[in-house]
Amino acid sequence: MSFNDFNFNRDLNKGLKIAGFKEPSPIQKEAIPLIQDGLDLVAQAHTGTGKTAAFGLPIIDKIANGEIERALVITPTRELATQVSDELYHLGRFAGVRTLAVYGGVGYGRQIALINKGVDIVVATPGRLKDLYNNGKIDSFNPEIVVLDEADEMLDMGFLDSVREIFEYIPQNRQTLLFSATMPDAIKDLAENILYNPEYISVVRDDEETTNNNIIQKYFVIEESQRDNAIVKLLESEDYNKALIFCRMKREVDRVSEHLKAMGFEAEGLHGDIDQIERDRIVKDFRRNNIKVLVATDVAARGLDIKGVTHVFNYHIPFDPQSYVHRIGRTGRAGKDGKAITLVSIEEFRELKRIQKEVGANLELSTITIGDDNFDDTALNELKSKIESFEINQKIDIIMESFKDSDKDELLKKLLSYVVEKENISSALKLGFEQDRVDRFYNEYLKEEKAKKNKKRKKR
Numbered sequence: 475m476s477f478n479d480f481n482f483n484r485d486l487n488k489g490l491k492i493a494g495f496k497e498p499s500p501i502q503k504e505a506i507p508l509i510q511d512g513l514d515l516v517a518q519a520h521t522g523t524g525k526t527a528a529f530g531l532p533i534i535d536k537i538a539n540g541e542i543e544r545a546l547v548i549t550p551t552r553e554l555a556t557q558v559s560d561e562l563y564h565l566g567r568f569a570g571v572r573t574l575a576v577y578g579g580v581g582y583g584r585q586i587a588l589i590n591k592g593v594d595i596v597v598a599t600p601g602r603l604k605d606l607y608n609n610g611k612i613d614s615f616n617p618e619i620v621v622l623d624e625a626d627e628m629l630d631m632g633f634l635d636s637v638r639e640i641f642e643y644i645p646q647n648r649q650t651l652l653f654s655a656t657m658p659d660a661i662k663d664l665a666e667n668i669l670y671n672p673e674y675i676s677v678v679r680d681d682e683e684t685t686n687n688n689i690i691q692k693y694f695v696i697e698e699s700q701r702d703n704a705i706v707k708l709l710e711s712e713d714y715n716k717a718l719i720f721c722r723m724k725r726e727v728d729r730v731s732e733h734l735k736a737m738g739f740e741a742e743g744l745h746g747d748i749d750q751i752e753r754d755r756i757v758k759d760f761r762r763n764n765i766k767v768l769v770a771t772d773v774a775a776r777g778l779d780i781k782g783v784t785h786v787f788n789y790h791i792p793f794d795p796q797s798y799v800h801r802i803g804r805t806g807r808a809g810k811d812g813k814a815i816t817l818v819s820i821e822e823f824r825e826l827k828r829i830q831k832e833v834g835a836n837l838e839l840s841t842i843t844i845g846d847d848n849f850d851d852t853a854l855n856e857l858k859s860k861i862e863s864f865e866i867n868q869k870i871d872i873i874m875e876s877f878k879d880s881d882k883d884e885l886l887k888k889l890l891s892y893v894v895e896k897e898n899i900s901s902a903l904k905l906g907f908e909q910d911r912v913d914r915f916y917n918e919y920l921k922e923e924k925a926k927k928n929k930k931r932k933k934r
């Protein structure tokens with residue numbers, strides 16, 4: 475199948491040629507004919523698959539042919555809004571298609587004027603778009619095609635309510651396209667509500683940027699202060715032959731490798747400040763199994779092809795998705811199985827999700843318990859201090875009133891059990907947060923981040 479098969483408008487073909495697209499990507503092959511047929515569509519695809527052009531090309535074509543007048547793309551972030559708007563502009567400029575990125579943090583006036591004047595494709599973030607609709611500023615903007623791009627990201631960022639509200643302003647007789655890298659239930663529900671009888675397609679990237687299936691990938695969400703302890707406990711509990719531990723910085727490599735040596739592991743550090751002869755010796759020793767644990771930076775470990783690495787640990791999550799793929803690809807080589815374990819703090823959790831989405835990694839949340847599960851004095855003290863630090867709820871008298879007929883002892887037992895369970899209080903060392911704790915902490919973290927941002931904005 476080639477781009478010719480889509481019978482695009484000549485002016486659009488010019489844009490395609492200049493963009494240098496030679497043949498349609500898999501998602502484009504599947505999505506474009508469906509969109510041309512006017513169908514609603516749910517497409518599961520990661521960034522990098524060519525998904526923007528998959529919806530952009532048929533939209534531009536329909537505008538260029540006069541089949542529709544206006545389209546709307548909703549994206550989770552302003553960066554993505556700008557990127558999508560730019561790509562659509564470049565593809566559609568010979569067809570005279572006008573695009574506009576609309577997002578918060580900048581003045582309303584120009585955006586309102588351009589939308590009302592009649593730009594063809596508006597690429598907007600949910601917050602600003604909702605504002606504009608709510609305030610009656612863009613009443614005449616009635617897009618005939620609406621795209622929700624990176625819907626799962628919108629869910630993560632807490633935008634789904636805004637999205638639902640926006641759809642109340644958009645005419646029913648529209649074509650709706652939903653793109654998402656993952657399909658959590660909330661997105662499936664959304665699709666059921668705002669799409670009409672959609673087609674479903676799924677295209678997962680199949681190139682060296684995706685991760686190898688032989689590798690079991692786990693992650694632990696930990697407190698920042700638990701990192702050193704966690705790596706030691708994991709090495710103790712995992713049955714490894716050779717382990718590679720990745721750090722972000724040279725001095726972190728030095729610190730972690732010294733710590734592991736002090737704890738009795740056959741470990742060495744590897745980074746660019748160690749002289750070449752010494753580095754060669756360390757790699758040779760690791761190869762020959764004289765060193766069992768190699769702690770390294772990304773740069774030092776680039777291209778290392780060492781047989782028998784059973785485990786890769788990410789002491790810190792890498793800065794970018796490709797490094798993640800590269801790091802974990804040091805294990806599971808030559809058809810062997812491997813295990814990759816990543817430690818993340820709540821603050822790093824967002825980066826992990828981004829990496830997971832971009833490379834389609836199959837990462838599984840994990841916890842381990844070390845030691846016994848008796849309830850000793852330490853745990854008891856933790857419980858007491860948790861309870862003492864609770865503030866008494868102002869409505870407590872009303873709540874107490876409604877429990878006045880309950881057995882007080884029984885009630886107290888249940889409440890204490892609730893606190894123990896919710897707060898994970900136990901004498902055993904539990905490594906890693908459970909899913910509900912991750913969700914709770916992550917939501918709090920997002921709220922704090924948002925509050926900080928708002929404060930900064932107000933200051934400005």
Ligand code: AMP
Binds near residue numbers: 494495496521522524
């Ligand atoms: P996306 O998945 O939309 O973020 O696109 C990833 C990149 O692939 C963008 O830089 C596009 O310009 C590019 N691209 C999209 N479709 C094609 C294609 N058919 N051939 C070559 N590059 C493409």
